[in-house]
Amino acid sequence: MNSPQIEIQLIAAVVAVACAIPGVFLVLRKMALISDAISHSILPGLVLGFFITEDLNSPLLIILAAFTGIITVVLVERIQKTGLVKEDTAIGLVFPALFSIGVILIAKNANDVHLDVDAVLLGELAFAPFDRLILGGVDIGPKSLIIMGVILLSTLLLLFLFFKELKVSTFDVGLSSALGFSPAIMHYGLMSISSVTVVGAFDAVGAILVVALMIAPAATAYLLTSNLKKMLTLSVCFGIFAAIAGYWLAHWLDASIAGSISTMLGFVFLTIYLFAPKKGLISVLYRQKQQRIEVSLLTFLLHLNNHQELKERHINHLREHINWQHVKAKTVVDLALKNNMITIDQQIISLTKKGSDFTNTALEYIITNKDEKIEHLKEDFFLFRG
Amino acid sequence: MSISEYFQLLTNDYTLRTITLGTAVLGAICGMLGSFAVLRKQSLLGDAISHAALPGIAIAFLITGAKDTNILLLGALVSGLIGTFWIKGMTTKTHLKSDTALGLVLSLFFGFGMLLLTFIQKQPNANQAGLDKYLFGQAATLVESDVNLMIIVTSIALFIMVLFWKEFKLLLFDADYTKTLGFNTRFIDILITFFIVLAIVLGLQTVGVVLMSAMLLAPAAAARQWTNKLSVMVFLAAIFGAFSGVFGTAISASQNNLSTGPVIVLVASVFVLVSFIFSPGRGLLFRELRFRRNRNDLQLKKTLQLMFGIAQTHENISHPHAIKILNNFQGFTKKSLREMEEKEWITLNKQEWAMTEKGFNEAENLFNKQLEVNE
Numbered sequence: 100m101n102s103p104q105i106e107i108q109l110i111a112a113v114v115a116v117a118c119a120i121p122g123v124f125l126v127l128r129k130m131a132l133i134s135d136a137i138s139h140s141i142l143p144g145l146v147l148g149f150f151i152t153e154d155l156n157s158p159l160l161i162i163l164a165a166f167t168g169i170i171t172v173v174l175v176e177r178i179q180k181t182g183l184v185k186e187d188t189a190i191g192l193v194f195p196a197l198f199s200i201g202v203i204l205i206a207k208n209a210n211d212v213h214l215d216v217d218a219v220l221l222g223e224l225a226f227a228p229f230d231r232l233i234l235g236g237v238d239i240g241p242k243s244l245i246i247m248g249v250i251l252l253s254t255l256l257l258l259f260l261f262f263k264e265l266k267v268s269t270f271d272v273g274l275s276s277a278l279g280f281s282p283a284i285m286h287y288g289l290m291s292i293s294s295v296t297v298v299g300a301f302d303a304v305g306a307i308l309v310v311a312l313m314i315a316p317a318a319t320a321y322l323l324t325s326n327l328k329k330m331l332t333l334s335v336c337f338g339i340f341a342a343i344a345g346y347w348l349a350h351w352l353d354a355s356i357a358g359s360i361s362t363m364l365g366f367v368f369l370t371i372y373l374f375a376p377k378k379g380l381i382s383v384l385y386r387q388k389q390q391r392i393e394v395s396l397l398t399f400l401l402h403l404n405n406h407q408e409l410k411e412r413h414i415n416h417l418r419e420h421i422n423w424q425h426v427k428a429k430t431v432v433d434l435a436l437k438n439n440m441i442t443i444d445q446q447i448i449s450l451t452k453k454g455s456d457f458t459n460t461a462l463e464y465i466i467t468n469k470d471e472k473i474e475h476l477k478e479d480f481f482l483f484r485g
Numbered sequence: 486m487s488i489s490e491y492f493q494l495l496t497n498d499y500t501l502r503t504i505t506l507g508t509a510v511l512g513a514i515c516g517m518l519g520s521f522a523v524l525r526k527q528s529l530l531g532d533a534i535s536h537a538a539l540p541g542i543a544i545a546f547l548i549t550g551a552k553d554t555n556i557l558l559l560g561a562l563v564s565g566l567i568g569t570f571w572i573k574g575m576t577t578k579t580h581l582k583s584d585t586a587l588g589l590v591l592s593l594f595f596g597f598g599m600l601l602l603t604f605i606q607k608q609p610n611a612n613q614a615g616l617d618k619y620l621f622g623q624a625a626t627l628v629e630s631d632v633n634l635m636i637i638v639t640s641i642a643l644f645i646m647v648l649f650w651k652e653f654k655l656l657l658f659d660a661d662y663t664k665t666l667g668f669n670t671r672f673i674d675i676l677i678t679f680f681i682v683l684a685i686v687l688g689l690q691t692v693g694v695v696l697m698s699a700m701l702l703a704p705a706a707a708a709r710q711w712t713n714k715l716s717v718m719v720f721l722a723a724i725f726g727a728f729s730g731v732f733g734t735a736i737s738a739s740q741n742n743l744s745t746g747p748v749i750v751l752v753a754s755v756f757v758l759v760s761f762i763f764s765p766g767r768g769l770l771f772r773e774l775r776f777r778r779n780r781n782d783l784q785l786k787k788t789l790q791l792m793f794g795i796a797q798t799h800e801n802i803s804h805p806h807a808i809k810i811l812n813n814f815q816g817f818t819k820k821s822l823r824e825m826e827e828k829e830w831i832t833l834n835k836q837e838w839a840m841t842e843k844g845f846n847e848a849e850n851l852f853n854k855q856l857e858v859n860e
Contacts, residue, residue, distance in 0.1 A: 107741055126585050129582045129584050129585075130584065131584040131587075131588040132529055132584045132588050134588065135591060139597045139695060180623075183761055183769075184528075185523075185526055185528065186585075187526065187528040188528040188706050191528045191702040192706060192754065194751060195696050195703075195750050195754075196754040196784075198695055198748075199746075199748070199754075200751070202621075203748065203751070206743060241821060263559070307536070307591075307595045307596060308596060310591065311589075311593055311595075311596050313588075314585060314588040315592065315593060317585075318581055318589055321580075322579060323582070348600075352600070353601035353604070354601075355600055355602075357596065357599060358596050358597065358600030358602075358603055359600050361592060361595070361596020361599070361600075362596055364596070365594075365597060368593065372575070372579070380578055380579070383579065468828055
């Protein structure tokens, strides 16, 4: 590993962490797509900033671009407030228009400079270490590393200072205003941070990867935990992992670093999405199947409870009466047997005492619809789950 | 370039004619199907799908090694559909919200597509150039066969829409009711989604990944402001979309260095802006005017109420009173008194006013009317 390689990985990791932190809050506040909107609509700000300063490295550029990002958010909210269209439509109307303005401005005026749409959208991390910040003749480090480092440090500082406020205003807007923290300030603060992060990061990794780095680690972590602190830590870890693994994937395939980092992010997300212990797809499907069988069991027991006649309780009759397929009927009957809820005597099914207790409790819940009736039902009655 | 010159060019120039026709048809189909996307609150689906189509294009190229538009679009369609169903799966099976799901599919698929594209570029295959036109769209590369494809797809979409109009409409506004009526909602849902994805994929070549969502959204959002009727909205959206295509192409043809995609999107945005402000029913301008009128009306009735209170204390309701006994704050202005005289609620005589029979009855019934409404 040579020094540009280390620096590229360092930049990627810093960008990943800087994006993951606001990303968590965006995902929790259901505003994930705002990052997409901001990352596109900063283009006209960048172009205007370039026309004013004629210097691609000027800090004014970053400020103007971040400001455009905030304007986007305000515009979206304004349009939404008129009630003419829904929020998502408002987002979808604003950012393509701003992006188009940016593209046209570039095409009309900036043909001869290095400011093209490809670079804005895709970025090029491989060149980042060669763009160095030299201060007083001393080489401090790659420019994007310094910029992102500063952004990351300020994000962290703000996070520690306002963690409590952010947390409250994210989960309970009403409580937060009652306690005297203005949700609006938190909202616009978060938007400003996201905007600045997007602008700082897009130069290195491009607009689309910024979106991936903001949303994917947070969404992945959200599948694993419902604790805000754990979610922050996890998403930072996922971000760093994807950044470094993505770099080596790109190195191996000789392809775009930004592309392979998002591919790694996608890979991590897919794995967790499938296999997360409680909220993953497989466990959700398993639980749904379990619940379906348990509801069938209840229907079956209620039917037994309602009918005293032998004919209605004959095992073959049941199948055609309740109209279940053979396999399902067998699963349900087996489950009931295993849980000692029924006995079968000469093909006639009868409820045991436990079975009728269970049915009565369940009936009570169905009639009263009170949650406390059903809370302990499963622990009390089930030896084996469906 | 003047307008007559433009028309002359349009009739003579093959390329311009093809592009104009292509963008017009594209605008029409996007507007038509976009109406459904907007009403189903899937506005940003277009954004996500257009990005998600990229890996499909790259993989189709990797497999076939040919740059045949139809095959690439087929790849885009498949990967767009996978993206759509994953979004749906994520929102129904996990607690991730739709915005997160959309953002995930958008960025992850696109990143993967970029990985593949850069990988393809490094391959020793001279054929790969031009794949990135799908990123930003180049209307100039439209040829007649592309336009023909668009026309065919649009006709099929139109046919399906007419055929399933009742089902689409029902599902749009009341999904549960549709289900209880015995319609196969899942099938209808997939059908709508399929055509939306198809429209998006068709547009990629012309306006590109980023701006495709606006093509889908803007005409529909504009059309929504003018009507509350689905059929009118779909029709209007198709018209708006087609005109955005035609105007956008014309403007970009008239100048150098103006790519067609962004101009079309800006024209469509202008349509939206105009509709937001000037539409008679919902527009901001008329809404403000209505507000003012209501406020004035309320002020007048308040004054009338005040007068009623005073007039009630006299046996003769039309007994004249001095104007200055009216409360200055919620009572009167010269203008409001004149207006009340025009409505024949009061008569004015220099510094005095007197209530008329009509005004008295009106005031007496004010609260009753309120009661009737509440009941």
